[in-house]
Amino acid sequence: MADAAIDLLGSQGARGLSHEKVDQHAGLPRGTTSFYFRTRRALLHGIAARLTDLDIADLSRMTELSDDMADGFTGTAGLARLVMASNAEPYLTRSRARYELALQMSREPELAETLMQFAAKFYALAESVIRDWHASDPAPDPRLVEEQAVMVLTMINGVILSFVHGAPVVSEAAQLERWIQAMLEGGAR
Incomplete structure (x- = not known):
């Protein structure tokens, strides 16, 4: 259900998201989404929670994608590959949904608070990963x-x-990895 809502939000924007449309998109009986998410706000919170779970799972598996050397900052190749994957489906739609939620934050303080809590979890995991990069x-x-x-x-x-x-500033993982390495090296000075 949350995945269907993410797909709708990411592909159709905030106006394309409704309980009924989620039911239809997920192939669920009418009223199912509104049973689990009573309000639009609750549905947006459910989307935020699911996006966070997916993002944390992706970041957690980053080391599996990494094949860089054990000197300097290790792990950056995996991050570069994960980021480059976000330029293809289903990750691109997830990214669009994430930005739609960010726009909703300015109008819904409760959603902003929830998203900030999720962001704090993600940043904590990112800090842990970056700490491990210091070989x-x-x-x-x-x-x-x-x-x-x-x-x-x-x-x-x-x-x-x-x-x-739709205007990528980077075209391959190796290029992005160089950028990440340069940023880490510059920040370490």
């Missing part, structure tokens, strides 16, 4: 790791936004 320093400065997480995730957000817009 040459088993105990990197926590402030540095926090700053690097913010820098890398902000840049990645811009890259994904370029995908959503």
Whole structure:
């Protein structure tokens, strides 16, 4: 149900999302979505929760996609591959849905609070991943790791936004990995 709602929000925008449309899209009996998500706000919260679960699962499997060396910052190849995958379906629709939710945040403080809680979980996981990237320093400065997480995730957000817009600023994972490495190296100085 939440996946169908994500698909609708990402492909049709906020106006294309309704309980009835989710039922139809998911092939569910009429009224099923409204039974589980009584209000539009509850449906948006359900979408936010599901997107967060999917994003955290993707970030968690990033190391499986990584084949970079154990010197410098390890793990960046996996992140670059994950980000590049977001330029294809179903990830592109998920990204569009995420940006639609971000636009809703400005009008719905309760949704904003929920999304910020989910973002905090994601940033904490990103910080943990970046801390592990410091192959040459088993105990990197926590402030540095926090700053690097913010820098890398902000840049990645811009890259994904370029995908959503249909004008990618990067065309291959190796190029994006170089950008991530450069950002981490610059932030480490």
